[in-house]
Amino acid sequence: MTDNQIPAELVMTGIAKVYGTNRAIDDISATVPAGQVTVIVGPSGAGKTTLLRIICGLDAPTSGQVHFDGAPIDGVPDGLAMVFQDYSRSLFPWLRVEANVGFPLRRIDKKLRRSRVMEALEAVGLAGKEHLYPWEMSGGMQQRVAIARALACHPRLLVMDEPYASVDAQTRAELEDLLLTIQATMKITVLVVTHDIDESVYLADNIIVLSKAPSRVSEEIPVRLARPRDQITTKEDAEFIRLRAHVLRLLRNIPEAPTGAGSLAAKVTA
Numbered sequence: 001m002t003d004n005q006i007p008a009e010l011v012m013t014g015i016a017k018v019y020g021t022n023r024a025i026d027d028i029s030a031t032v033p034a035g036q037v038t039v040i041v042g043p044s045g046a047g048k049t050t051l052l053r054i055i056c057g058l059d060a061p062t063s064g065q066v067h068f069d070g071a072p073i074d075g076v077p078d079g080l081a082m083v084f085q086d087y088s089r090s091l092f093p094w095l096r097v098e099a100n101v102g103f104p105l106r107r108i109d110k111k112l113r114r115s116r117v118m119e120a121l122e123a124v125g126l127a128g129k130e131h132l133y134p135w136e137m138s139g140g141m142q143q144r145v146a147i148a149r150a151l152a153c154h155p156r157l158l159v160m161d162e163p164y165a166s167v168d169a170q171t172r173a174e175l176e177d178l179l180l181t182i183q184a185t186m187k188i189t190v191l192v193v194t195h196d197i198d199e200s201v202y203l204a205d206n207i208i209v210l211s212k213a214p215s216r217v218s219e220e221i222p223v224r225l226a227r228p229r230d231q232i233t234t235k236e237d238a239e240f241i242r243l244r245a246h247v248l249r250l251l252r253n254i255p256e257a258p259t260g261a262g263s264l265a266a267k268v269t270a
């Protein structure tokens, strides 16, 4: 890790966003702690993408502020990199993998750029694939390229919007583990939006659950499951099962079951 890779902290204070007469975000205050994985979940239309756009400095809030290491965000902060759901739209099909990953670094020295690109490709398990075009790769490999491009910038905060929504379940599990390995190795701050509740618990140190629009924070949940996590044993852990039921109840607005009461599935279908 280099000096400029000390993980960043993000603080949202009183964020609201109104589009015309549509109040998408009512009032969101939350912290994304440095060097941890924070996951945002919320019902469809709760303003998750809108919130990420504000965090990334791509859109301004109607009121409230986001601070990146204590400085108010005004435009995309240095040290922030983004990965989006749709790799087919974020990668340039006419550029080989090396040029795609090196694209944000095109103004730096060629030799340094190449070494940063190779380091990032190695980190995502794509060493030796730099001469391929994106369309010669599977969806999972293309998303690895998109992650490598973000890592090549040596981010202090990695923001991911539904990063694995376009890949199959097996690839999704592999990419979840890849993200956890990268985060543990590079110690960067990671902020992920996902619709997948299992994924939120599996990845997170903290989960921010949003209410339906106009959204507020329903709850911030610390996740204290042991690391490194494992797709089988972590998901068998009683605490994992308790947390996923808790998040699901919050999202569906179902009260906590009294101890010893019937299963969530029974309650949902009752």
Ligand SMILES: Nc1ncnc2c1ncn2[C@@H]1O[C@H](COP(=O)(O)OP(=O)(O)OP(=O)(O)O)[C@@H](O)[C@H]1O
Pocket: 019, 022, 024, 042, 043, 044, 045, 046, 047, 048, 049, 050, 051, 213
């Ligand atoms: N540029 C825009 N102009 C007008 N309204 C917008 C704009 N972007 C988002 N909205 C509205 O803001 C609300 C929140 O949208 P957003 O896409 O942020 O939600 P989301 O939680 O990411 O949704 P999903 O989970 O379905 O992806 C919606 O009502 C949407 O129609």
